Amino acid sequence: MATKKPVIGLLGGGQLGRMLCEAAGPLGIPIAVLDAEDCPAKQANQNSLHVTGSFKDPEKIKLLASRVDFLTVEIEHVETEVLEEIATKGVEVPSPDGKGTILKKVSVHPSWKTIRLIQDKYQQKEYFAKNGIPVAEQMAIESGEGRADSLDEAAWKYGFPFMLKGSKGSYDGRGNFKVSGPEDLKSAIEQMGDQPLYAEKWVPFEMELSVMVLRTEDDDGNLKHVYPYPVVETIHEDSICTKVFYPPRSIPEDVKKRAQKVASDVIASLWGRGVFAVEMFLLADGHILVNEVAPRPHNSGHFTIEAVPQMSQYKAQLYSILDLIPRKGANLNARVPSSIMLNILGGAQPTSHNRFVELAESTYDEYTDVYVHLYGKESKPGRKIGHITATGLSSVERLAETITPLINAMDEIRAERIGLKSPVQKQTRRAKPVPLVAVTMGSDSDLTTMTAGLKILDEFNVPYEVRITSAHRTPHHMMKFAAEMTKSGCKVIIAAAGGAAHLPGMLASEVHIPVIGVPVKASVLDGVDSLHSIVQMPRGIPCATVGIGNSTNAALLAIRILGSAYPEYAERMIRYQEKMKNEVLAKDEKIQSVGWQEYLQGMQKK
């Protein structure tokens, strides 16, 4: 066909390869897969270029290379020697005259250098540390005779607990051992066997984060650009990433930015084109440590299929490899406010997961969509056989609440599989919804004025927080509150004050989000003093002022503001205004039908 794009050869045809093929089909990008005949990827892509065999077999890899223009991988556990040979020397193909063979160059992305580095988790992190990337402290553990002494040294250096990890071949965290005390040393040696090991200082992380990064490079191997996707929170169970939350729950904006920055730096230090996952630990003090990198599409990037539909991690992988990312840059912004990915793992029975899938098919509402992805794999206990992605028009906390039945079903299937009597309450940290609105007042006497507004927030189902912070009596407390609010992800502050009403304006000076001021009528001047104190702010610091005592309008204004980020609230506002209109129209109809005199009597009776 005249429209044909260069052919991409793919080592491995599992679920990542399948989703790559699903993305490639509509784009007209031909993919040749090296894997078994009925592997998940080939189910979604029929063509004559596929190679049947193992993606570890060098001869098969060369056969694949001879048919394609680019080579890529869906798994990093591949032979890098043959990839290096193909990338540097080329692969034998019949010469045009048919009388012999010539060497054809095939580009390998990501580079075999990246894959080789990443195959050794210890070397990977040594390399990152040398490049100024923050990683956990680590030391190599000797093999053979010296192993016990070496372990003692690690224990002395890091104290207990510390982690013992296999340098190679570990996947999804398998091959990790937590050494909790001296009593564990012997069983650690036994269980970890002969493999190359390293010890890592214990990282008491608060949360695991992941950022997918798109890397572009010119044909000479010079970095063009790194583009980070939005950061996500990942939950691991049984050493497998099972849940992904976009955006991460309750972490400040600046941490998200730093995570994207660190991830971009990591990937800039590597070689080749494509997408890469950077898994990180977030510590209690806000520090970020890089845990490991996957040089390919990743579980923590599945959510991009629906949340970043214009450039999912799969499309990004294809476009990057083919160097199709326009110079103006890739737009990797999420097109939905929130998304949650849940892996579907095979349960105790081959059919255990069916009810989860059925539940997913019927879990949706006006603000929530759920997408099922099955991989065409036989179900085995603990095997990744699919995933679902939920997207929400509201906050991630709200989305998590909506799909709680799905999360519970998933936990139950796991409990049954691993033989627990009842699903573990793994999530001990009950996610408190991030308050989108903070309501504060200078004095508890303002609470009566604010009641009407708080009821509106309840009616619209807005997560909010109520505080008392006086500008004059507790100036430092007020400042602290302001700083907390902006970091928490709160979107609007409503502040009520009377008399020389400084609270709204002082908060507006301290934060960068909109502050709505409610003038409270004090004992003299009918509230005009409060109004003028709030509305007449100096140039530079705006305070959105509403009518005297009108907390209803303050709440409604806050909801209109939320509407610009969360379509859910915009829709509710439209319905609210419709209801108000109908109420007035009904009154007009009534006064026409009963006459004003009877209407008035009716009003007086109330």
Next chain:
Amino acid sequence: MATKKPVIGLLGGGQLGRMLCEAAGPLGIPIAVLDAEDCPAKQANQNSLHVTGSFKDPEKIKLLASRVDFLTVEIEHVETEVLEEIATKGVEVPSPDGKGTILKKVSVHPSWKTIRLIQDKYQQKEYFAKNGIPVAEQMAIESGEGRADSLDEAAWKYGFPFMLKGSKGSYDGRGNFKVSGPEDLKSAIEQMGDQPLYAEKWVPFEMELSVMVLRTEDDDGNLKHVYPYPVVETIHEDSICTKVFYPPRSIPEDVKKRAQKVASDVIASLWGRGVFAVEMFLLADGHILVNEVAPRPHNSGHFTIEAVPQMSQYKAQLYSILDLIPRKGANLNARVPSSIMLNILGGAQPTSHNRFVELAESTYDEYTDVYVHLYGKESKPGRKIGHITATGLSSVERLAETITPLINAMDEIRAERIGLKSPVQKQTRRAKPVPLVAVTMGSDSDLTTMTAGLKILDEFNVPYEVRITSAHRTPHHMMKFAAEMTKSGCKVIIAAAGGAAHLPGMLASEVHIPVIGVPVKASVLDGVDSLHSIVQMPRGIPCATVGIGNSTNAALLAIRILGSAYPEYAERMIRYQEKMKNEVLAKDEKIQSVGWQEYLQGMQKK
């Protein structure tokens, strides 16, 4: 596999079948396709159930039926006799004991009755008319000897022009002849040949509309529900639907609702499960006439893949056939405000369309995404070989402006193909950025007050629009402006007014987004009249008021509001506040170092 769903057999493996397979893959729904080996659908779906052959061959249809649980079609030009036989009697399959054959029942959706009716366009509309559906007046034209007289009768009955149409086998409008006057009658008879014909009264339509409808039915053939998708505007060129606009441009909401109602009524009158396209004419007087129905996914529904991602027409087709639509109903709301579909038709050369595809791959911005769908078909002049769908975060008019280069490229390829010297009607209107902020004032005399604010919007690089709309002098213009703004994707309105300042409050009553009011000082009362007129809004309709004449703060407040949806603006605000702080600190330092007297002299010199 334990998760296996019932198998759907599909007659025809073109682009509609391909997109059906693309939707079925992730859902784990097996599809068996009857068509050529390398047809578009099979490229996206490899399995052992496919049948190679023609979807018109009764024996192949029976072979396919023997392998599946449900049968469906991607094209209505199929043999309905064999479908009727399979649906009513069953299909022969080997008996369980292997000694003979038994009859297996296979459900056919949509029903063969629907397909048979639709194959005859004349009968189709006769049936609709009987069911109270509005259609154009029509009469059957006799065959053979009586044809000329019958045509004369039609001309007498309908006048000129009228349409002459083939009842059967016409597809994408082929087989239509416009009889403009008596001089056309002879060539009409010649060109239309022996096929069964009917005449249709000329319909002077303003716009062509289409509504996809999802139909559910129980196993006994009782209608459960019809769900209409949003209505779209379709543009036909050379008798092919080439452009689709969601929502239709400039038609009132009530027309959209009526189109959905008519389409639902049409489909409720038919038989079987699945999605159906209802193509309609909108007349100048607002009347809607049904033109024809396609009993399958349709060109005018391609946009649902991205615009209704939770339930595209393909997913709906699968879920309806398998009876998987939950009782609570399907959510067919669009998840984006606007979408445009453009067909990719083969050009004069096999490579003509390549630059269109390349342009599509690089056409996007912060508010616009473009998705390419290629069908894996050889390019031939005028052949449908793919489509693109653009989605916008703003109005369809704005989206059309943004993708003008794409529309132009498409028109150029067509012009080259059909041999036009220059493309018709090049759309030269340049794409304007979506205004995020609309600034308006009651009178141009307010512009001096607003200047400072406009400069702030420039400084922060906010796309905005300035308008003059007076609440008192142009109340209707003001209302129209308000309606336009909310539809356009604008996020905040800033309104300035003085005296009995009604503009901000009236706008707030009309829209659901935040309105910021700037009180302008009039000739008396020092602006207090304006302030009170703006801030003291009744409960229910908030207006965010800033200080008298303080347009700077109005702009800064607008930017703080944008910050909740666009992190870019939140960051700029943080930097702006930092800068302000540093300026004051520098002044403090200076006054300390030079003394207040010299400082004052410096100020007076400026």
